[in-house]
Structure formats: structure tokens, C-alpha cells
Amino acid sequence: MVKDLTLNETSVLLAILRLKKEAYGVAIKEDISKFSGKKISYGTLYSYLDQLFRKGFISKSIGGPTPERGGRRKIFYKLTKKGIHALESAYRLQKLIWERMSEVSFD
Amino acid sequence: MIESGTGRGMNRNSSDPPRLAEKILCRMRRKNGEEFSFLGDMNEEYSTLYKKKGKRRARLWYWGQILINLPAHLKDQVYWSCQMFKNYFLITLRNIRRNKGFSFINITGLAVGMAACLLILLWVRDELRFNRFHENVENVYLTVGERINHRGEFFDSTPVPLAEPLRSDYPEIAKVVRFQFRGEIIARYKDIIFNDWEGAYVDPEVFAVFTFPFTKGDAESAFKEMNSIVLTETAAQKLFAGVNPVGQMMEIEGDLVEVTGILRDIPKNSDIQVDFFRPFLSMKEIAEYQHFIWNWFACKTYVQLKEGIDPATVNPKIAELLNTNRPWSTDPLEVSLFPFTDLHLHSLGGGGPIKYIYVFTVVAVMIMLIACINFMNLSTARSAKRAKEVGMRKVVGSRRMQLVKQFFLESLFFTILSAIIAVFLSRLCIPIFNRLAGKQMILNLSDGGLIIGLVGMAIFTGIVAGSYPALVLSSFRPVDVLKGNPLLHKGSQRRVLVTGARFRQGLVITQFVLSIGLMICALLVFRQLDHMRNADMGFDKDNLVRISLPEKHRGKWETLKTALAQSSNIGGVTATSSLSHGGRIDWDGASGDMQYLGTNTVYMMVDFDYIDTHKTEIVAGRNFSKEYPSDLNSAYLINEEAIKKWDFQDPVDRRFSLNAADGTVIGVYKNQHFGLRYDLKPCILYLTSKTDWDSYDYLYARLKADHIPEALEDIEKIWKAQIADIPVEFHFVDDMIDVLYQSEERLSGLINAFTILAIVISCLGLFGMASFMTQQRTKEIGIRKVLGASVSRIIFLLTSEFAKWVLIANIVAWPIAFYAMRSWLNDYPYRIKIGIEIFIISGLAALAIALMTVIYQAVKAAASSPADSLKYE
Numbered sequence: 001m002v003k004d005l006t007l008n009e010t011s012v013l014l015a016i017l018r019l020k021k022e023a024y025g026v027a028i029k030e031d032i033s034k035f036s037g038k039k040i041s042y043g044t045l046y047s048y049l050d051q052l053f054r055k056g057f058i059s060k061s062i063g064g065p066t067p068e069r070g071g072r073r074k075i076f077y078k079l080t081k082k083g084i085h086a087l088e089s090a091y092r093l094q095k096l097i098w099e100r101m102s103e104v105s106f107d
Numbered sequence: 108m109i110e111s112g113t114g115r116g117m118n119r120n121s122s123d124p125p126r127l128a129e130k131i132l133c134r135m136r137r138k139n140g141e142e143f144s145f146l147g148d149m150n151e152e153y154s155t156l157y158k159k160k161g162k163r164r165a166r167l168w169y170w171g172q173i174l175i176n177l178p179a180h181l182k183d184q185v186y187w188s189c190q191m192f193k194n195y196f197l198i199t200l201r202n203i204r205r206n207k208g209f210s211f212i213n214i215t216g217l218a219v220g221m222a223a224c225l226l227i228l229l230w231v232r233d234e235l236r237f238n239r240f241h242e243n244v245e246n247v248y249l250t251v252g253e254r255i256n257h258r259g260e261f262f263d264s265t266p267v268p269l270a271e272p273l274r275s276d277y278p279e280i281a282k283v284v285r286f287q288f289r290g291e292i293i294a295r296y297k298d299i300i301f302n303d304w305e306g307a308y309v310d311p312e313v314f315a316v317f318t319f320p321f322t323k324g325d326a327e328s329a330f331k332e333m334n335s336i337v338l339t340e341t342a343a344q345k346l347f348a349g350v351n352p353v354g355q356m357m358e359i360e361g362d363l364v365e366v367t368g369i370l371r372d373i374p375k376n377s378d379i380q381v382d383f384f385r386p387f388l389s390m391k392e393i394a395e396y397q398h399f400i401w402n403w404f405a406c407k408t409y410v411q412l413k414e415g416i417d418p419a420t421v422n423p424k425i426a427e428l429l430n431t432n433r434p435w436s437t438d439p440l441e442v443s444l445f446p447f448t449d450l451h452l453h454s455l456g457g458g459g460p461i462k463y464i465y466v467f468t469v470v471a472v473m474i475m476l477i478a479c480i481n482f483m484n485l486s487t488a489r490s491a492k493r494a495k496e497v498g499m500r501k502v503v504g505s506r507r508m509q510l511v512k513q514f515f516l517e518s519l520f521f522t523i524l525s526a527i528i529a530v531f532l533s534r535l536c537i538p539i540f541n542r543l544a545g546k547q548m549i550l551n552l553s554d555g556g557l558i559i560g561l562v563g564m565a566i567f568t569g570i571v572a573g574s575y576p577a578l579v580l581s582s583f584r585p586v587d588v589l590k591g592n593p594l595l596h597k598g599s600q601r602r603v604l605v606t607g608a609r610f611r612q613g614l615v616i617t618q619f620v621l622s623i624g625l626m627i628c629a630l631l632v633f634r635q636l637d638h639m640r641n642a643d644m645g646f647d648k649d650n651l652v653r654i655s656l657p658e659k660h661r662g663k664w665e666t667l668k669t670a671l672a673q674s675s676n677i678g679g680v681t682a683t684s685s686l687s688h689g690g691r692i693d694w695d696g697a698s699g700d701m702q703y704l705g706t707n708t709v710y711m712m713v714d715f716d717y718i719d720t721h722k723t724e725i726v727a728g729r730n731f732s733k734e735y736p737s738d739l740n741s742a743y744l745i746n747e748e749a750i751k752k753w754d755f756q757d758p759v760d761r762r763f764s765l766n767a768a769d770g771t772v773i774g775v776y777k778n779q780h781f782g783l784r785y786d787l788k789p790c791i792l793y794l795t796s797k798t799d800w801d802s803y804d805y806l807y808a809r810l811k812a813d814h815i816p817e818a819l820e821d822i823e824k825i826w827k828a829q830i831a832d833i834p835v836e837f838h839f840v841d842d843m844i845d846v847l848y849q850s851e852e853r854l855s856g857l858i859n860a861f862t863i864l865a866i867v868i869s870c871l872g873l874f875g876m877a878s879f880m881t882q883q884r885t886k887e888i889g890i891r892k893v894l895g896a897s898v899s900r901i902i903f904l905l906t907s908e909f910a911k912w913v914l915i916a917n918i919v920a921w922p923i924a925f926y927a928m929r930s931w932l933n934d935y936p937y938r939i940k941i942g943i944e945i946f947i948i949s950g951l952a953a954l955a956i957a958l959m960t961v962i963y964q965a966v967k968a969a970a971s972s973p974a975d976s977l978k979y980e
Contacts, residue, residue: 072147
């Protein structure tokens, strides 16, 4: 049984999914903050990425250096099958939760 | 171009982040090997910001990122260093437990060394702090004169009238205090009498300059009256026993005086040690002449300068004052103000006991060094065993610095443990040490300086002793060590271990150099002491008793002498004055500057029996004799030294005068030594007074060797019959001479103790080394035995190496010890020759001790069955 994804993990996975082949540190960070309006630090981001990698939800590949990176290489991330499954089940759970919203009201 | 993780493939752009910040970030992030990605991200974002919002914003952001990361980073660091520290500690404890023998030797050696060092440092500190408890001590000086025509001849006394002008006419001088010390003083309160008190006659300002604290009375009012006296607590206790002494009248030197103050007992670290103080002018003979006797150097004059005055600016003024008041003298003096704080350790002409401070500091360092060497030796010797651990640590990712840290921490652990044991050891040993050194020191753990010293010593030895293992062990290459026995392996590893063995040899040799050197010194000091005690003194010092005559009973000398001479237990009696110096002499053909006598010539009034009672030889001319009535007034005897120093050839029957009293030299007597510590001085003997102050102060009685107790009884009886009110006071002359050798005796005792310590510590180390080396060669020994080597052959094999080391150590130690001891002996006018036999004895003793230490291990290894030793491992 795979543990449920947290909301933050979900948004990182989603960002990777959306960015397709361009999913590396800076791009993921920007995507998340654009999408949610919340700022996230590299420290936090990398600890999520490490976690997800350890759980086997994402894989890494090393890309080429660019001058604006001071000549350092990028690490590109990609969702694994396991990751996609996890994302899907998270989506289903969220959907179930939010569907019950119609039964209640906020007053 | 090859790219490393954090490396940079391109040149720097202007849009790159600040280099320093980047470096810091780089250091903070290097855990998972992918930090290049993180750093790259940072760089990329920086350059985006740079383009959009300019350099300042970008920089601010970058530094901000560092600040955000800092707390977590620090927490990490602390956490992991604690973890590692725990691990190092655990490994250290395990190592101690696993190698109990080695650890015991290491810790004991270090602890004993540290304890010795601690005691010596305490002693040194005590000596350096001597006399320093007075409040204004930095500004207090003794006025010292030096004869310009006879350089090197110093006077620590000055004329009495000097103080008055110094006090009134010199703005640089704050206070002036004259001192005259007197001994064997008779003090009496009712029926209680003491005849051995020592006192100082001082000017009233004394307690403002020398701030001895009062327990009763106070410094200002103590000497308002001439008939006042200030006692120390102990003295008051002895005399008044129970009565409140203040306000009581007592008798001292025949004067009736009132006790006006009580001082707390004078601390042991004071050179001024007296039972009482009295006003300077209560000495009648001085009060009478105090304004004009400029030729009598009767007292010590201490001067307290005002804050910030350089004594060198005052010296010539005092000299001028002194010399203009002695216009008749052709013997001008140079004056220097000698710091009071230096008086304890420095002689007036340079040198002095300060050399013992140096000697013992060196000895302390030597002992510490020997103990450190043990530690280094045993640690590196076991390096082969630790090598695998080092290899494993390196493979798992330990960096070299971490290993260095580990080994330093380990040695620090040992030294701190040793320091704690050392405190207990020195506590235990301090009474013995005090007796040897003639001190009364205590080891007080609340003493800040001591704690700092101890901690400093622990850290210092930890770093010194740990340096070699830390640097060598951490340099092992993991591949080499893990592949197999590093001892058999070729390459850098082997080189390190071979040089390690050399290094260890060097260290053991150093230890033995130090031990042998100390042994030679100890033996020579002992020989010198023995020489001084047993040398020909020019008179027979055995069974000779000196009886002091109290001032008011000096008139009875003749009655006493006659009575004593009649005793069948006494072989001879003579009366003498004390030794005097100063004044002038003259004879036909005397050169001018010889005529004024300084402190280096002495004279003494004696009686007809002096030469016979002292059993001194007359080498030329004749002794005083009652057959020549003129002897009484005009005969002089001089010693051989006078002929030599004055260049006074054929003196017998020549005209000679002392202090203008004409006479003839009737004979020359053999030099008499009063303690071989001192140079011989020319001496003049005569029968009737040539100065104002000559009187018979002492009687010397030669006791018959087999009747000493009876003779002493006779003295007591005869004394009581003549002098009822004062008990007799006498000393054996040989005891008095032995007192002069006290400092040599102490030196000898201390050197002996520390030599033994040094040897013991060296042997501990040697024992450890021997057991390690035989253990390493177990297999070799087994094979040799299988091939037919005999037990004795193997013992020879194992011990010959150590013997070689000791022999090399001898060759190094001999010249060093020779030069050191030659310069020590140079201070003694009568010294032994440094014979080769002392060196040979020391060398052989060291060899014997070393062999005894290793032979146990060697025999054990050689006698073991080869079957067992080949199975070993």
C-alpha cells in the first residue's frame, strides 16, 4: 500500500508532469509559484524531490550545462509509472472529497 | 573539458553571483553529490534576477538564500560532530580497555611526569613571587655601592647619615627606611627568657614601605616612642603566653620597652624574617653618631621611589652625595638602586639563585618531554594495529582532517585523565617535596593560576604527544592497509612505518640522553657536596663548639675561659671577636689602592690560644706567644691568602699596620675556610683591639671526642655559675658550616628525586616498547628457534638493539652534561674535577637499568615454545 501523497508533493509532481522534458529545479520552482502564488525555497523543493525520488515516483537524468547556470549541469526529473499511478489515486481521492462539498453548505 | 560536480566548465560571466557567496553556499551544500544541480539553479535564478532587476537586487537575494540556509546547516554540523565525538570517545575507551598494559603505562607515565612538572612549576612560581606581597614593592630599592677601584666588590650597607638628605632633598624619593638586622638577641618578659631572637631596627616609615599587616596596633602609631617594639604573632605568643601583649613592658637587649603592635606572622616567602621590629634610633651607638659617621657602613638603606621614576636617573645623585661626604676617601663608590624584588633571586653582581629557576624549569620540561615521548612511542608503535581502523574509516568516507581530529581528541583524553591523576599524585607528594625544597607550599585547587597551568599543560602535552600519531596514522592509504599486513606491504605505507620505527628509536635515545644527563648531574652535585663537607678546612671543625657571649656579660670572657679550660672534658678554649671588614692597612711597599679594605678582607681579634684550639698550622714565622710581651700590642698573624692577594712577599718580621695601629707580622697561618661555598679572603689576626667595636664576642671550646655529652654538661654548669640570668647558647661549628651548604643540599635532593623520576618514566616507556617489539617478532623468534637458535642467542638478539640505543644516548649525553656541569661548578671556588668515572658509571647504570627492563620480555619470548608462537595470530 502506497502512502497518500501530501498536497505539496502532489503539486511538485504536477509541475513535473506539466513541464514535460523541461522539468528541472528552476523551472519547477517557477511553475509552482506561478500556479499557486506561493513561494517555495530551493531547500524545500529539493527535499521534496529527494523524497519523491526515494519513493520511486520520479526518475532523474543529467542534462547539459548552460552559461547562466555558471556552467553547471541540470538534473531533469520525469514521472515514473508509479508516480503517475500515485498522482491518479491522489486525484481520485481529492475528487471524492470535493464531490461531497455539494452536500454541505458554508453557512 | 572535464567537469566535476561543483566545477565550472566556463569562464566567469559578469552575471555570475559573487564568488565568496557562491563558495559559502558550496560548502554548506555538499552532501548528496548532486549539489551542482542546486548550485546551478541558484546561479540561473541569480542571472535572471540580474537581467530583470539589476545587480543589487540579485546580490541581495543570493545572500538572503545563504542566510535562510544557515540555521539548518549549523544544526546539522553540531549534530554530526556530536555524533562523531561520541564515536571517538567510545573507540578511545575501547582501546584503553583492550590494551590495558599500554594504557596503564601511557597514563602513569604522563601522570607522573605532569605531577613532577606541576610541583616544579609551583616551586618556580613561589620563588618568583618571593617578597612580592608588599603593596608598593615595585618601587622599593636597596641602595647598593660598588667600589670603582675594585669592580665587582659590592656593599649592600650604607652609612647611617645617608638617609636624612635622601629624605629631604630628593623629590624623586618618596620614603627612606634604614634597616639593621641583629641576631641572637635576648628577650625577656618576667621569667620567660629567649636568647635567640632576631630583630630589625628600622625607621618609623617601615610599615608604609614594607606592608606587613598588623593584627593589633597600627602602622602610624607603632614607633611614636623610642621605647616601643612591634612583635610578630608567634613571638608574642611565645613570650606572653596568654597575656594580651599590647601595652606590656618587656626587656630586650637590656632595654625596657613597651609592646605597641603585633604583626601577623611574616609569610614564608619573605626574605625579611624577624621576631620583632624596633625603632632605628633606639640603638644608642647609632643615635649618638647618626649625623656624621660617613665611614661606617652600618645599615641597609631602602628607598621607595615615586611612581614612574627611573632609578637610573637617581643613582648618580646618590653616588655624588655619598662621595662628597667622604672627602678623605680615595676609594669612591658607584651607587645603584637594586630592585627589592630582585634581591631574592639575583646576586648584586649578577647571577645568583635565579640559575636554579632556569635549571629546574629545564628539568621540568625534560621530564614532560620524556613522558610525552612515551606516549608518542607507544601510540605509533601500535599504529599497525590501528591502521585497519583508519582504513575502514577512510573507506566509509572519513576525511583526513577528521582522523587528525580523532587522534588529537584521543591524546587529549589521555592527557586530561593524566592531569587529574597528576593532581592527586602531587597532593600526595607535596610534603616530601616541601621537605626537599625547604618550602611550605600547598596545592590549592581553587587557585586560578594553578588550574590554568594544569589545563594548559594537559592541552599542550595532548597536542605534542598526539601530533605524531595524528599526522602519521591519518596519512595511511586505505588500499594499502586493507589489503593486508601493512608491515609487509610495499609502497608509501611501508615507508611511513619504517620512518616511524626510526623516529621511535630517536625518541627512545632522546629519553635516555635526558636520563643519563640528569644522572651525571645528580652524581656530580652529590660529589661536590661531599667534597665541600669533607675537605680540609685549614682547621679541625669537629667537636668545636662556639659559645656566644651576650653583650652585657662580655667582660666575663676571661673568667669563663679559665673555668672552661680547667674542665677535663675540654681540650682547649679561645676567645675571638666577630669578623670585621673595612678600614685600612699599610706596610712598607704597599701599593696605594690595596690600603683601603673592602668587604673582601677581614680581620678578627683573637687570644693566645686561637691557633692551637682551632688546630691550624703556622706555615711561616711563629704563633702568638706569651714569651714575647710585645705580641699583645703589636703582633699580627696573616693567612696565606693575604700574601697572595696583596702580593706581600716575605711578610714575616715586616712592619705592618691595621687602622693605623703599628706592629709587625710575626707569622703566616694556613688558610681557614668558613664554608667552601665562598672565596677565601685575606684575614688578619691580632690580640688587642684595633677598632672601637672590637670585643670578645665568642668563646670556642674544643671538646674531647669521647666526652662530648659530659663536656656540654660542663659548659652548662660553668655558664650557670657565672651568668645566671641568660641561658647559654652554643653551636657546633661543623653544624654551622653545614647550614651554609643548605642550598646545595636541596639542589642535590631535588636533582636526585627528579633523576629517579625521569629514569622510572623512561623505563616505563622502554618496557612498553620492548613488549611491543617482542610481540611483533613472535613469529620470527619461533622460526629462529625451529631452525636451532638457542635461548640465550635470542635473548641477545632482542636486547642488543636496546643496548645499542643506550650506548648512542651515552655518546650524546656526555658532552652535554659535561658542559652544563662545568658551568655549574665554575661558581665554586673549591670544586671537584669532573672525572670520566662519573660518566662511565652513569652510562653503565643506564645500560643495566634498560637491560633489566627489557630482559623480562626477552626471556619470556625466548623461552616460549615455537609451536605456540607460530600459532600466534
